[in-house]
Amino acid sequence: xxxxxxxxxLPEGDRPMVRFMNVTKRYGTxxxxxxxxxxxxxxxxxxxxxxxxxxxxxxxxxxxxxxxINGGVIYVDGKPLTHMEKGGKLVPANERYLxxxxxxxxxxxxxxxxxxxxxALQNCMEGPVQVLGMSKSEARARSExxxxxxxxxxxxxxxxxxxxxxxxxxxxxxxxxxxxxxxxLFDEVTSALDPEVIGEVTNVIRQLVAEHNLTMLMxxxxxxxxxxxxxxxxxxxxxxIEEEGPPEQLFETPQKERxxxxxxxxxxxx
Amino acid sequence: xxxxxxxxxxxxxLPRLLAATVNTLIAAGLxxxxxxxxxxxxxxxxxxxxxxxxxxxxEVVEFIRSTPLxxxxxxxxxxxxxxGVRLSPWTAGMIAIGLHYSAYLSEVYRGGIEAVPKGxxxxxxxxxxxxxxxxxxxxxxxxLPPSIAGMGNYLVGIFKDTPMLSVIGVAELLHTANAIGSExxxxxxxxxxxxxxxxxxxxxxxxxxxxxxxRVRRKLGL
Ligand SMILES: Nc1ncnc2c1ncn2[C@@H]1O[C@H](COP(=O)(O)OP(=O)(O)OP(=O)(O)O)[C@@H](O)[C@H]1O
Ligand SMILES: [Mg+2]
Numbered sequence: 001x002x003x004x005x006x007x008x009x010l011p012e013g014d015r016p017m018v019r020f021m022n023v024t025k026r027y028g029t030x031x032x033x034x035x036x037x038x039x040x041x042x043x044x045x046x047x048x049x050x051x052x053x054x055x056x057x058x059x060x061x062x063x064x065x066x067x068x069i070n071g072g073v074i075y076v077d078g079k080p081l082t083h084m085e086k087g088g089k090l091v092p093a094n095e096r097y098l099x100x101x102x103x104x105x106x107x108x109x110x111x112x113x114x115x116x117x118x119x120a121l122q123n124c125m126e127g128p129v130q131v132l133g134m135s136k137s138e139a140r141a142r143s144e145x146x147x148x149x150x151x152x153x154x155x156x157x158x159x160x161x162x163x164x165x166x167x168x169x170x171x172x173x174x175x176x177x178x179x180x181x182x183x184x185l186f187d188e189v190t191s192a193l194d195p196e197v198i199g200e201v202t203n204v205i206r207q208l209v210a211e212h213n214l215t216m217l218m219x220x221x222x223x224x225x226x227x228x229x230x231x232x233x234x235x236x237x238x239x240x241i242e243e244e245g246p247p248e249q250l251f252e253t254p255q256k257e258r259x260x261x262x263x264x265x266x267x268x269x270x
Numbered sequence: 271x272x273x274x275x276x277x278x279x280x281x282x283x284l285p286r287l288l289a290a291t292v293n294t295l296i297a298a299g300l301x302x303x304x305x306x307x308x309x310x311x312x313x314x315x316x317x318x319x320x321x322x323x324x325x326x327x328x329e330v331v332e333f334i335r336s337t338p339l340x341x342x343x344x345x346x347x348x349x350x351x352x353x354g355v356r357l358s359p360w361t362a363g364m365i366a367i368g369l370h371y372s373a374y375l376s377e378v379y380r381g382g383i384e385a386v387p388k389g390x391x392x393x394x395x396x397x398x399x400x401x402x403x404x405x406x407x408x409x410x411x412x413x414l415p416p417s418i419a420g421m422g423n424y425l426v427g428i429f430k431d432t433p434m435l436s437v438i439g440v441a442e443l444l445h446t447a448n449a450i451g452s453e454x455x456x457x458x459x460x461x462x463x464x465x466x467x468x469x470x471x472x473x474x475x476x477x478x479x480x481x482x483x484x485r486v487r488r489k490l491g492l
Contacts, residue, residue: 066392103398113393117411117490127397130407159491179397 004089006073008080015078017042017183017215018063024071025058025239032058034239035072040183045209045216047226047247050236051262056219059236060185063217064107065098076104077182103131106181110188112168114160120147120171121156124178132179139178146174150204166197173204184208186218190225198222205229223266227251235259280459283450287463290446295471297363297442298429304368305428306421309375313383314405316376334373340434342366347438363435371428378420382413415487422479426472443467 001022010019016039025033032055040046048056061067063074065081073090074081083090084097093101114123124143128134134142147153150170160168169189176184186205190198202225208214209229220226226233227247234244235256243256254260315327334342347362357365386409394404433444447460 064392064396066395099398099400102395105396107396109389109392109396111389113387113389115390115393115408116492119491126407127399130403131398131400161491176396 001072003073003083003091006080006083006090008085008088008090010075010078016040016075017044017077018217019075020059020062020072021075022072023062023069023074025055025062025067026070032239033062036240038234038241040215040217042182042215043213044231045218045229046232046234047218047220047230048234048236049220049223049226049262050234050242054236055239056236057187058239060107060187060217060219063183064105064185065102068092076101103179104182105185106176106179106183107185108169108172108176108187108189110191112160112165112172112192114168114172114175116160119157119159120152120163120174123160123171124175127175127179143174143178146177147171149207150174151200164197165193166200169193169201170204173201173208177208181214183215183217186216186220188219188221190220190222221266223251223263235262237262276456276459279454279456280463283460284463286450287443287446287460287467290441290443291467291471293440293446294429294432294442297360297367297432297435297440298425300364301367301371301432302425302428304364305371305375305424308368308372310379312372312376313379316380317383331373331376334370335377339367339370339431340437342370343434343438359435359438359440363438363440367428367431367435370431371424374424374427375421378417378424379413381420382417383409385416386412411490412492415483415490415492418479418483418486422476422483425479426475429472429475430468 006021010016018038018040020036020038023033023036023038024031036055036059038059048059050056058067062069063076063081069082069092073083079101080090080093081098081101082093084093084101085091114120115126118126121140121143124146125136125139128139128142129136132139144153144156147156150173152167152170152174155163155167155171160171163171173189189205190201193201202222205216205218206229209216218226218230230247232244233247233250234241235250235254235258236242237258243250243254243259250259251263254263312327312331316324316331318324343363343366346366347357347359350357350362390408390412391404394408399408432440432442435442436445436448439445443464447457447464450460451457
């Protein structure tokens with residue numbers, strides 16, 4: 001498919017919040033995503049599972065525009081994210097376009113990536129003040145509200161080095177939400193945590209699912225959690241969606257052999 | 271030859287040497303100020319996506335680091351006039367020493383910037399921060415503390431290299447000691463005093479740098 005074959009905008013009535021259309025990602029000769037098609041509807045919670053190296057993280061990083069794209073187009077809210085219009089057709093987006101386009105997306109990382117020289121509150125206020133141009137008092141109010149929501153208001157003046165992993169991850173979630181994204185990405189946000197604090201982070205995500213109309217795309221190895229809160233599960237295998245469906249269906253009656261193998265391997269390990 | 275120490279002579283020349291010490295400190299301070307700023311420009315220029323700029327700056331830095339400072343001082347002072355650039359010893363000296371040390375400082379900054387984890391850059395991107403804010407608010411504050419030790423070494427280094435400016439007639443310490451020596455046919459006292467003055471400034475300076483580093487770290491909450 002040539003770039004001129006992709007629509008400049010998705011048509012009314014067929015506008016998922018996120019659409020991966022024929023997306024390919026290569027590192028050198030290694031094809032990590034192979035002509036991937038994936039839609040996430042508005043307000044939907046989709047969880048990506050799959051073996052190590054199957055391209056789960058890459059999907060999120062592509063959507064956060066942390067990686068360049070080698071083929072296909074990603075659309076967000078009907079508009080191209082990775083490409084922009086020029087002379088009536090799509091061309092790879094420049095940095096300026098990307099800055100506008102990715103403002104509706106937020107991401108939380110496995111290793112939190114909080115700014116170590118700022119307090120929890122300053123971490124949350126940084127984006128609203130510097131990027132959105134919000135006044136300090138307004139940004140503070142919004143940030144404190146979010147820190148309250150994630151149960152971190154007591155620690156708002158602590159630097160990350162004084163917080164536990166679970167606490168840091170909750171601050172990181174508040175920091176991302178302070179930008180009011182439409183789409184939130186969670187890449188193994190509990191993988192670097194001690195088992196006893198995983199619950200404090202998953203509870204925050206549960207609350208987000210229950211009370212907010214956010215579109216979410218999550219990668220996790222916690223099958224129970226994924227099953228509880230997802231609208232849909234995508235099983236990735238070698239850069240492609242091998243099987244997808246509602247959690248009960250995918251976990252109870254997986255159709256593909258590779259899905260069955262993966263799930264039983266995970267069950268044995270867990 | 272006489273090896274006896276003349277105290278009277280010592281006290282006679284001390285005021286002149288102390289006055290020259292002020293010049294030495296000004297030369298070191300000005301040269302360092304140039305190097306601190308220009309070094310950052312060199313370091314950041316090597317991180318732009320413009321390949322030709324990155325390459326050119328890299329080569330310039332390598333060239334400066336691989337040639338002697340004294341040659342660079344001569345070059346700026348004596349070769350400049352051939353191209354119509356006539357500079358006073360002070361101006362030529364400050365340009366040469368500032369440029370020389372900016373090459374070294376750019377490497378210190380580069381190391382500091384590269385030590386900032388990739389995840390910090392990605393967090394900035396995920397928050398949609400501009401490149402400018404990413405550097406000024408996130409990367410440089412974190413690159414600074416690990417750079418301070420190296421920056422401090424070069425501060426002491428530039429101070430100890432200021433005598434090279436005597437070759438083009440900048441009236442710093444060594445130049446003044448030379449003048450005193452040839453006027454009086456006595457070199458023991460002026461040179462010894464110069465050595466003591468350098469020692470008396472360099473040693474505490476190194477200690478202050480360490481204290482400063484600890485302070486900056488505390489201040490940034492690192
Ligand atoms: N920057 C990179 N350069 C080269 N190869 C990479 C790079 N990033 C990822 N890869 C490769 O791409 C493939 C997919 O990586 P990805 O991180 O998306 O896997 P994953 O499904 O998230 O795995 P895991 O469960 O281990 O996190 C892997 O084979 C990985 O080695
Ligand atoms: Mg991964």
